[in-house]
Amino acid sequence: MNENRRQILEMLAAGKITADEAERLIAALESGPATTVGEHSSSTAGANGSMGATVKTRAKYLRVLVEADQEMTGLNGPTSVNVRVPMQLLRAGVRLASLIPAQAHNQFDEALNRHGVPLTLSQIKPENLEELIDHLDDLTVDVNGSDCNKTKVRVFCE
Amino acid sequence: MTPNFAVIGIETPHWHTPRLWLPLFLLWIPVTLLSPLIFLVMVAMAIACRMTIWRIIAIFWGILSGLPGTHVHVRADGNQVLVRIL
Numbered sequence: 001m002n003e004n005r006r007q008i009l010e011m012l013a014a015g016k017i018t019a020d021e022a023e024r025l026i027a028a029l030e031s032g033p034a035t036t037v038g039e040h041s042s043s044t045a046g047a048n049g050s051m052g053a054t055v056k057t058r059a060k061y062l063r064v065l066v067e068a069d070q071e072m073t074g075l076n077g078p079t080s081v082n083v084r085v086p087m088q089l090l091r092a093g094v095r096l097a098s099l100i101p102a103q104a105h106n107q108f109d110e111a112l113n114r115h116g117v118p119l120t121l122s123q124i125k126p127e128n129l130e131e132l133i134d135h136l137d138d139l140t141v142d143v144n145g146s147d148c149n150k151t152k153v154r155v156f157c158e
Numbered sequence: 159m160t161p162n163f164a165v166i167g168i169e170t171p172h173w174h175t176p177r178l179w180l181p182l183f184l185l186w187i188p189v190t191l192l193s194p195l196i197f198l199v200m201v202a203m204a205i206a207c208r209m210t211i212w213r214i215i216a217i218f219w220g221i222l223s224g225l226p227g228t229h230v231h232v233r234a235d236g237n238q239v240l241v242r243i244l
Contacts, residue, residue, distance in 0.1 A: 061227060075235040082231040089224030095217045099207050 004029050059137040059157030061086055068151040087133065087157070094129040161225045167240040177240070 005026060012022040066081040073079045100108070105121045112119045141155040160183075167177040189196065200218075204211040228243040 073234070077233075077236050079234040080232070082229070084227065084229035086224050086227040089221065089228065092217065092220030092224045095220060099203070099209070099214070099217065101207055 059087060061158050062090060062136060062139075063154070063156055063158055065154040066152070072145070072149060072151050084158075087136070090133050090136070091130060094133055097124075097129065159226055160222050161243045163244040165240065165242040165244065167238070169238040171236040174238075182243075 008017075008022050008025045008029070011017045012019065017025070062085045064081065064083045064085075066079075068079045070077055070079075100121070108121045109119065112121075137157050139155065139157055141153065143151075143153040145151040162181070162183045164180040164182055165177055166175075166180065168175050200211055200214050203209075204214050207214070225243045228241070230239070230241045232239045
């Protein structure tokens with residue numbers, strides 16, 4: 001039994017949602033594999049009127065949009081970058097970090113320290129990084145240039 | 159799911175290519191033929207990284223199956239590059 005289904009059944013058993021709501025949630029779960037329960041957005045009220053269960057569609061992509069005008073870049077015409085990276089690829093990339101040999105960690109740490117990033121690579125565990133990726137769902141960065149600078153940077157999950 | 163197609167488009171102010179649809183699924187043929195060699199490389203990596211071969215395979219498979227949906231579009235100085243993996 002997958003985790004989402006178990007959560008729905010636990011909420012049903014705890015009386016937080018009605019059988020109808022549980023059925024709807026399970027149907028939603030089956031129609032979209034990226035749906036998770038227990039987070040925010042599109043909520044349904046329980047039988048007693050309280051907040052019963054919540055369903056959130058997990059972000060599938062990390063999107064980075066950059067727009068800069070020619071005054072900023074010095075190039076002809078506007079410059080734009082539009083990158084969409086699947087979250088699954090980010091997760092896999094994080095796991096790839098575990099392939100870095102332990103001997104290389106010290107060299108990485110020294111190089112990062114030299115560039116002003118006091119980070120100890122060996123202290124970062126793959127599970128921490130995966131947790132970080134999971135929380136990227138809520139990330140939104142909007143940077144707008146002021147005055148004559150019309151550069152825009154947007155980083156968000158969709 | 160592993161990537162099946164890559165769409166590549168390049169445009170400059172002077173010329174542009176039609177969008178190329180590269181059938182990535184055809185790469186399975188050389189990959190299958192080279193699988194003994196690939197397996198040896200993975201075993202060597204597993205020994206070097208002190209990990210099991212299955213973990214190495216899982217990581218590479220994860221990257222491969224995470225690629226579909228990737229979209230990169232860069233436009234600068236009148237040039238455009240588009241890469242999409244489907």
